[in-house]
Amino acid sequence: MSEFLNYVYVAVGVVLSFGAAVFVHEYGHYWMARRRGLKVEAFAIGFGPKAYGWVRDGIEYSVRWIPAGGFVKLPQMITSEALEGTQNPEDETLPPVSPWSKMLVAFAGPFMNVVFAFVIATVIYFVGLPRLVNxxxxxxxxxxxxxxxxxxxxxxxxxxxxxxxxxxxxxxxxxxxxxxxxxxxxxxxxxxxxxxxxxxxxxxxxxxxxxxxxxxxxHPEIMRVLPKLPGEAAGLKVKDAILSFGGVPVASREKLIELIRSRPNQATEIVVQRGTEKLSLTVTPAVDPTTKKGFLGVELGFNSKNVYAVQKPGPTPLDQVMDVWDKTVATLSALVHTKQTGVGMKDLSGPIGIFQILAGYFNTDYRLALSFLVLLNINLAIINLLPVPVLDGGHILMAVIERIRRRPLSVKFMEYTTTAFAVLLISFLLYISFHDIKRFSLIKSWQGGSVVEEPGAKTQPAPAPAPTKP
Incomplete structure (x- = not known):
């Protein structure tokens, strides 16, 4: 029952956190549009079919099934129509909107994300922030x-x-x-x-x-024991933690593999921790016919712990936001210099990756999730301000061009441009989501184990990497 409740807690925390970031962004557009006298047709959190909705004062409000963003439908801005494929702005005659109003409405969404980031950072300042200290x-x-x-x-x-x-x-x-x-x-x-x-x-x-x-x-740990091989014959079991091999203390999987390979056909003492017991077993590594080196026939992971010491009060809100800014700039630099860093578009996280990261943090400590939300909101602001059609920065760019030309851009040009970049954006989201699925397992991110309180610190078992066969 407690495990089920933990799943519910993590799921609710992830959905509400991501939804809050989307909501404040879209609310910024909505609020500024109302203030500047623009017509608002719809306010939605999510995409796709409606899960729940209502109409008030001629505005359709809805929550939708695909929690990958949201939109405010503003016919005079041509924002969501290209994505939704619904109304053509030419179907209704509306008063023109000044470039200045368009810029303010577009900028208000990212601005609200920055404000929200500072609000969360202020909460972290008072409740404290866990820091990795291992x-x-x-x-x-x-x-x-x-x-x-x-x-x-x-x-x-x-x-x-x-x-x-x-x-x-x-x-x-x-x-x-x-x-x-x-x-x-x-x-x-x-x-x-x-x-x-x-x-x-x-x-x-x-x-x-x-x-x-x-x-x-x-700390090497046995993840699987293969049948009819030396590991099984010696009595090794899943979750045995390896302490030493041949009298040599073992500090890593790689060290253990090196020791095993160096002793083919040699009876060797292996000391393991099994629960609360420390056991001494004897194992004789078999000989790999290809390499002539020893092997046991087990798969190894590790059961290391990430140790967190809670800094209280936490960093100041400004320090937190500046730290996120520095990391974002460094990441963008790494993407630009992909040949030197090996970092590419495939390494970015979309909604699936964000959900996985949030789930892992909520399962460890809610304050880590709050800290990630600061990063998420600042990143949403920066990304949305890029001068790309469909994004807020693209609308600002078009408004600036309109201001310079002293006449609006043609509706057809804006529709075609928005549609083309919408297709590119959706393709990009599918691409990074594919790599998110390859990298992560949502279920594993929820199975992080229990958090153990220690004086001034918290510990949380880190997810085991891919097993290694020695």
Whole structure:
């Protein structure tokens, strides 16, 4: 019952959060349009068939089944007709709207998102903000690699990447991805002494991003035991956490795989944590006929924990918004320099990806979800202000052109332009949604485990990556 209620809590939180961001944006257009005397035909949250609706003062209000946005139907602006395929503005004679009014109405939506972001950031300031504090400790250095030859060791801590502080492995990854060079300056700490290395990044086989040729300290855990192979014969079970192999402490999956491969046909002690018990088992890795290296016949994931310390009061609203701005600019720069970063359009998140991220945050701590909403609203404002027809920035651009020409653009031109870019926008949303589905599982994002309260911190099991077969 409690698990079901958690699903309901997460689902309601995600829908209301995303809906709130859309609502304030569309309400900005609606409010300004009414203030400037424009005719409003409809106000809708979502697209597609109506789930619920009513008519008041000649305006149709509705909530629709596809929660991927919303619209305010303004015949004098030609905003949603191209998307909805409904009314032609020429069907009704309406008074012309000044370019200034068009600019104000278009700008009001993104402006409301910025205002909403500051409101949420103010709430975060008072309730506090969880910060990742689990240190970015290296768990594995590949033998004979450039990093090993430079003297980098397991147990060293990465404290800075490309000039950015790195207090967690997530920050290490983000700073590496957003660096515009293949060689990345990395500051590593050992016994209080810090050394700067120039490390060559490699391409992630999973996402195509730049990553360091170093692996984090995690805790290998058995995800699956294959039948009739050494792992099963030794008594290994799913969810066993591997502590050591052959007397060598294991700090990462990669280290464990290296140890297993180095001991084919050799009986070896393996120490595992099974629930509250610590067990010592003996396993004899079989020989892979191709590589002549050892293997157990198990699939490995990890059961690492993200540790959050709650900063209270949280960062000031301005600091939060400026942090989002810096990250957005860095992300756009990474997209522009895709050859150097490996970041492309496929790595952006659409509604499906946003829902997944929100679900994961709500399942960890609602304050993380609030922080993501600050980012979401600022991003909605920035994206909508791009000078692209269909988007608010496109309407502002057309109004500026109209002002310069001293006469309106032709209705046909605006219709054709809006329709063409609407098709491109929908195609783009489908493209990134396809990659969202490839990257994420909505169900897994809700199964993050329970949050454990600790003094000044919160812990939450991180989602396990794709299993690895040793």
């Amino acid at each position: 240190p970015s400790i290296i768990g594995y250095v590949e033998p004979d690699s450039e990093e090993a030859k430079l003297g980098i060791r397991e147990g060293d801590r990465i404290v800075e990447v490309n000039g950015k502080p790195a207090d967690s492995w997530h920050e290490v990854q983000m700073a590496t991805v957003l660096a515009l060079t293949k060689v990345v300056p990395v500051v590593i700490e050992r016994d209080g002494a810090r050394t700067t290395y120039q490390l060559s990044a490699k391409e992630s086989p999973t996402f195509g991003w730049k990553i360091l040729n170093l692996d984090p300290r995690d």
